[in-house]
Amino acid sequence: xxxxxxxxxxxxxxxxxxxxxxxxxxxxxxxxxxxxxxxxxxxxxxxxxxxxxxxxxxxxxxxxxxxxxxxxxxxxxxxxxxxxxxxxxxxxxxxxxxxxxxxxxxxxxxxxxxxxxxxxxxxxxxxxxxxxxxxxxxxxxxxxxxxxxxxxxxxxxxxxxxxxxxxxxxxxxxxxxxxxxxxxxxxxxxxxxxxxxxxxxxxxxxxxxxxxxxxxxxxxxxxxxxxxxxxxxxxxxxxxxxxxxxxxxxxxxxxxxxxxxxxxxxxxxxxxxxxxxxxxxxxxxxxxxxxxxxxxxxxxxxxxxxxxxxxxxxxxxxxxxxxxxxxxxxxxxxxxxxxxxxxxxxxxxxxxxxxxxxxxxxxxxxxxxxxxxxxxxxxxxxxxxxxxxxxxxxxxxxxxxxxxxxxxxxxxxxxxxxxxxxxxxxxxxxxxxxxxxxxxxxxxxxxxxxxxxxxxxxxxxxxxxxxxxxxxxxxxxxxxxxxxxxxxxxxxxxxxxxxxxxxxxxxxxxxxxxxxx
Amino acid sequence: xxxxxxxxxxxxxxxxxxxxxxxxxxxxxxxxxxxxxxxxxxxxxxxxxxxxxxxxxxxxxxxxxxxxxxxxxxxxxxxxxxxxxxxxxxxxxxxxxxxxxxxxxxxxxxxxxxxxxxxxxxxxxxxxxxxxxxxxxxxxxxxxxxxxxxxxxxxxxxxxxxxxxxxxxxxxxxxxxxxxxxxxxxxxxxxxxxxxxxxxxxxxxxxxxxxxxxxxxxxxxxxxxxxxxxxxxxxx
Numbered sequence: 132x133x134x135x136x137x138x139x140x141x142x143x144x145x146x147x148x149x150x151x152x153x154x155x156x157x158x159x160x161x162x163x164x165x166x167x168x169x170x171x172x173x174x175x176x177x178x179x180x181x182x183x184x185x186x187x188x189x190x191x192x193x194x195x196x197x198x199x200x201x202x203x204x205x206x207x208x209x210x211x212x213x214x215x216x217x218x219x220x221x222x223x224x225x226x227x228x229x230x231x232x233x234x235x236x237x238x239x240x241x242x243x244x245x246x247x248x249x250x251x252x253x254x255x256x257x258x259x260x261x262x263x264x265x266x267x268x269x270x271x272x273x274x275x276x277x278x279x280x281x282x283x284x285x286x287x288x289x290x291x292x293x294x295x296x297x298x299x300x301x302x303x304x305x306x307x308x309x310x311x312x313x314x315x316x317x318x319x320x321x322x323x324x325x326x327x328x329x330x331x332x333x334x335x336x337x338x339x340x341x342x343x344x345x346x347x348x349x350x351x352x353x354x355x356x357x358x359x360x361x362x363x364x365x366x367x368x369x370x371x372x373x374x375x376x377x378x379x380x381x382x383x384x385x386x387x388x389x390x391x392x393x394x395x396x397x398x399x400x401x402x403x404x405x406x407x408x409x410x411x412x413x414x415x416x417x418x419x420x421x422x423x424x425x426x427x428x429x430x431x432x433x434x435x436x437x438x439x440x441x442x443x444x445x446x447x448x449x450x451x452x453x454x455x456x457x458x459x460x461x462x463x464x465x466x467x468x469x470x471x472x473x474x475x476x477x478x479x480x481x482x483x484x485x486x487x488x489x490x491x492x493x494x495x496x497x498x499x500x501x502x503x504x505x506x507x508x509x510x511x512x513x514x515x516x517x518x519x520x521x522x523x524x525x526x527x528x529x530x531x532x533x534x535x536x537x538x539x540x541x542x543x544x545x546x547x548x549x550x551x552x553x554x555x556x557x558x559x560x561x562x563x564x565x566x567x568x569x570x571x572x573x574x575x576x577x578x579x580x581x582x583x584x585x586x587x588x589x590x591x592x593x594x595x596x597x598x599x600x601x602x603x604x605x606x607x608x609x610x611x612x613x614x615x616x617x618x619x620x621x622x623x624x625x626x627x628x629x630x631x632x633x634x635x636x637x638x639x640x641x642x643x644x645x646x647x648x
Numbered sequence: 649x650x651x652x653x654x655x656x657x658x659x660x661x662x663x664x665x666x667x668x669x670x671x672x673x674x675x676x677x678x679x680x681x682x683x684x685x686x687x688x689x690x691x692x693x694x695x696x697x698x699x700x701x702x703x704x705x706x707x708x709x710x711x712x713x714x715x716x717x718x719x720x721x722x723x724x725x726x727x728x729x730x731x732x733x734x735x736x737x738x739x740x741x742x743x744x745x746x747x748x749x750x751x752x753x754x755x756x757x758x759x760x761x762x763x764x765x766x767x768x769x770x771x772x773x774x775x776x777x778x779x780x781x782x783x784x785x786x787x788x789x790x791x792x793x794x795x796x797x798x799x800x801x802x803x804x805x806x807x808x809x810x811x812x813x814x815x816x817x818x819x820x821x822x823x824x825x826x827x828x829x830x831x832x833x834x835x836x837x838x839x840x841x842x843x844x845x846x847x848x849x850x851x852x853x854x855x856x857x858x859x860x861x862x863x864x865x866x867x868x869x870x871x872x873x874x875x876x877x878x879x880x881x882x883x884x
Binding site: 304397399400401402403404405407408409410411412413415416417419420423424427496497498500501503504505506507508646647 | 697737748
């Protein structure tokens with residue numbers, strides 16, 4: 132992972148922040164690893180009951196591949212093509228194929244981290260359940276580093292096609308964003324429609340594996356190699372992965388300059404004629420500018436707005452299932468009666484992870500001078516950034532509220548919470564995100580991905596959001612005797628009050644922090 | 649119009665980038681600010697326009713401290729940095745409208761002034777294109793137009809001629825002279841000493857963060873060329 136971060140303050144302060152950043156990363160890795168282990172163990176146990184435990188490694192490998200595929204497509208623009216220092220790098224006396232390899236390796240580094248986080252705990256879980264012999268562990272270790280290669284190449288191929296197609300349009304960023312969002316939404320909808328209940332976990336997984344085998348033969352090859360210790364399959368898996376990577380590097384190398392040139396060739400009509408110019412308030416001007424900034428970056432939208440899309444897709448899905456089916460799908464059978472209390476909490480948790488403002492100051496980058504020299508208060512600037520975040524989140528919350536209200540037959544009390552609680556969280560995370568970004572800015576970035584995905588600020592915002600969003604869920608689970616309406620109502624009031632306090636902090640201390648940037 | 653009093657600035661506890669600098673720019677002045685790379689010119693200009701926070705000394709715009717009323721002071725100023733980093737996701741006209749809204753320029757004024765300056769800098773037909781497609785010089789022209797459409801009383805420019813074609817440079821010099829003739833003032837940094845000598849009525853020379861010479865151009869250079877004076881002063 133590219134962890135270059137710019138940390139403000141003195142050297143000691145920077146060192147301290149650096150340590151905290153790495154601690155945050157470690158915590159995140161541990162959380163994800165624990166989740167992977169728990170999920171794998173549950174799934175493995177279910178499969179073991181029907182004597183099909185050996186499907187687990189293949190299934191988890193397939194899951195890793197699908198996630199790698201979906202999360203790499205939109206990274207192609209910005210990492211492989213159209214990266215900021217392209218001109219500088221290409222002017223160096225280095226072979227184009229070496230530059231391509233270095234960019235692909237950067238993509239690989241990002242993906243291998245995720246693969247290891249998912250696959251190692253999963254392999255341990257399988258080891259506990261199936262007790263395989265030593266070759267399993269050796270082959271798992273050898274093959275795990277190769278797992279992301281092929282899906283990454285497929286994703287890069289699709290991503291390249293999207294980049295080339297969108298480069299033909301004037302609003303290429305928007306076209307790129309729409310195609311990427313469409314692909315991801317399509318994938319999520321299809322995974323929802325597959326159905327996956329706790330009781331049927333084993334059978335569904337077995338059926339799914341058959342499907343995976345037919346769609347992605349490498350998954351079957353992986354299973355044969357690792358589970359059956361098949362040397363030929365092992366060698367074939369290694370060869371296919373490495374050969375695909377090398378062949379693709381060479382192929383891209385041939386067209387690298389041409390593709391980058393076609394992307395960098397901007398559409399210019401140069402036929403503008405002066406017409407009427409409308410006037411609006413400074414706040415509206417800032418808000419529009421901010422909204423355009425948001426939608427001009429695929430990486431920004433795909434990493435922050437996808438939560439809102441997921442919320443809406445989930446709410447639409449609820450229209451087609453009963454409360455009982457939903458409770459089963461959430462792996463909480465018997466909790467159908469509590470869904471009215473649980474759903475706003477889950478929506479709030481999703482809202483808490485939409486960290487749009489946590490990188491909005493950093494994304495100003497070299498343009499920050501425009502805002503700092505402008506005759507507007509920092510408060511107006513903050514309000515415009517918060518407004519953009521709310522513009523993305525609140526419509527999703529309202530659609531969710533309406534659809535869940537219809538789909539789950541919510542009572543009026545549940546309905547009030549269904550709207551107010553996620554909205555309160557929307558304000559909280561938007562304000563908190565800005566404060567975090569003011570504390571941990573990175574204005575010297577060359578790639579947006581460094582700020583949006585790999586900065587200390589977004590890491591803290593995401594972890595903080597997860598913790599804050601999980602509080603009512605923990606309270607409901609640990610305090611079964613207390614009325615859930617009271618827990619949710621109190622949470623909403625407290626979150627609202629904290630938001631007011633944080634906003635006061637933002638408009639007083641935050642102004643000074645902004646001016647000191 | 650601009651009064652810098654005992655201004656000092658150091659970064660993260662290091663050596664002072666600017667050390668106890670004081671100078672006055674009055675209405676009608678075209679004040680050139682010269683010095684070698686890293687002398688403290690940009691630091692001073694950034695502090696004047698309220699981009700850079702500072703603790704020591706004070707800066708007044710029309711008698712008002714930029715620390716006490718930053719928004720009020722900024723309304724009277726226009727600033728063009730040494731590198732025109734503009735919003736690349738906007739078109740030229742969207743950027744000018746944004747600046748017009750921020751400075752609350754009336755509809756009539758913005759239409760009139762946008763057309764006037766865009767025509768003067770021969771960029772009107774490009775205003776519908778994304779800024780990301782602009783060359784360095786076109787971005788510089790757009791930054792200059794954005795600075796002028798809100799009729800600033802004080803223009804702060806950091807190396808304004810870099811990247812401009814000869815015709816645009818001439819246009820800018822004409823506009824600078826007109827603005828000062830109408831009671832405005834300009835404080836700008838430059839490495840082009842010929843331009844400073846011909847255009848400025850006052851010159852300030854900064855070395856190692858300290859102001860080593862300032863005053864009327866005639867007095868500063870005496871019988872020598874500005875280049876000779878500058879070379880002598882910085883080698884002392």
